[in-house]
Amino acid sequence: MTIKLHCFGESGNAYKAALTMTLADVAWEPVFIDFFKGATRTPEFRALNIMGEVPVMVDGDMVLTQSAVIQDYISSKTSKLGGHSAAERREILRWMFFDNHKVSGLAGPLRFNTNFLPADKRSADVNDFLLMRLTSALKVMDQHLDGRDWLAADRLTVADIACAGYLYYDEPYGFDRSAFPHVDAWLDRLAATDGWKHPYDLMPRALDAA
Numbered sequence: 001m002t003i004k005l006h007c008f009g010e011s012g013n014a015y016k017a018a019l020t021m022t023l024a025d026v027a028w029e030p031v032f033i034d035f036f037k038g039a040t041r042t043p044e045f046r047a048l049n050i051m052g053e054v055p056v057m058v059d060g061d062m063v064l065t066q067s068a069v070i071q072d073y074i075s076s077k078t079s080k081l082g083g084h085s086a087a088e089r090r091e092i093l094r095w096m097f098f099d100n101h102k103v104s105g106l107a108g109p110l111r112f113n114t115n116f117l118p119a120d121k122r123s124a125d126v127n128d129f130l131l132m133r134l135t136s137a138l139k140v141m142d143q144h145l146d147g148r149d150w151l152a153a154d155r156l157t158v159a160d161i162a163c164a165g166y167l168y169y170d171e172p173y174g175f176d177r178s179a180f181p182h183v184d185a186w187l188d189r190l191a192a193t194d195g196w197k198h199p200y201d202l203m204p205r206a207l208d209a210a
Contacts, residue, residue, distance in 0.1 A: 003028040006048070006056040008035050009205035010116070012108055012166035014055040016067040017074075018202045019161050023195050024080040031058075032204045036116070067165070068096045071158040081158045091152040095159035102137035106130050107166035111173040116207075131174040138180050145182035149189060156193060164190055168198055 003021060007014035007030050021028045033039045033054050040052045049056045049065045056063065057070045064070050075082030083089030099105075110130040113122055141163065144151065152159040167175065167187055177184040190196060 001027075001060055004031050004058045005029070005203075006031045006033050006045075006058070007054050007203045008033050009200045009203040010169075010207065011035070011054050011203075012104060012111075012169065012199070013053070013067040014203060015168075015199040016104075016158075016162050016165040017055040017057060017070040018199070019165075019196070020071045020074050020081060020158055022197065022202060023156070023161070023193060024074050024078045025195075026074060026078060030203050032206075034206055036206045068100060068162060071096070071162060075158050081156065081161070083153065083157070088153050088157075092157050092159040095151045096162045098137070098140075099159075099163040099165070102133065103141070103163050104166050106134040106137065107173070107175065110134060111166060111169060111171055114173045115171040127174075134175070135179075138175070138183060142180040142182045145186050149186070151186075156190065160186070160190055 003026060005014065005017055005021070005028055007018060009015075018028070018030070033045070035054065039045060040049075040054065046052055048063065051065060053065065055067055055070060056065050057073070059073075062073075064073055072082075074080075083092050110127060113127050113130070141151070150156055150160050151163060164187060167177075167183070168191070177187065
């Protein structure tokens with residue numbers, strides 16, 4: 001049975017789930033959610049996910065939300081992109097939690113604020129704070145990746161996909177790959193993985209390219 005992923009291309013969190021399924025060779029198809037027209041705030045969508053967010057994964061009777069949970073489910077279901085031991089799984093989770101709190105949790109709202117929020121509602125002070133915190137987190141990743149190919153294991157795992165979820169988008173939000181050479185090389189390695197696709201090639205966009 002083909003898994004359905006409720007998503008839209010601008011969502012880095014949905015991209016994590018979509019790319020995980022793609023690289024794990026799972027049959028899936030996108031169900032477009034028109035986020036910018038309020039689709040996640042409808043009663044119908046809230047019945048699917050009370051949190052009012054994408055991604056939402058539907059695999060038969062299984063409905064899962066939150067990208068990290070979906071990634072963990074897919075890696076467990078396929079025995080791909082996960083840990084080969086309990087210690088590796090803990091290390092993968094460590095970086096996924098780091099991503100949720102300090103990478104995507106900052107890059108997501110920063111990218112939204114600087115590109116999709118109406119100009120009169122943007123706060124330079126808020127965005128400067130988010131960029132400062134994001135830069136600090138990327139410095140940690142850059143240092144960790146010095147001499148390493150991947151974040152949590154000796155191979156690509158869902159931890160790498162999670163932490164890279166917002167870092168391939170072209171919209172400017174203060175992230176400069178050249179400032180983090182080890183992150184830059186890591187992103188190139190991930191993009192060179194067979195089957196990798198840019199988020200806008202995996203999921204339908206809600207907004208046309210400017």
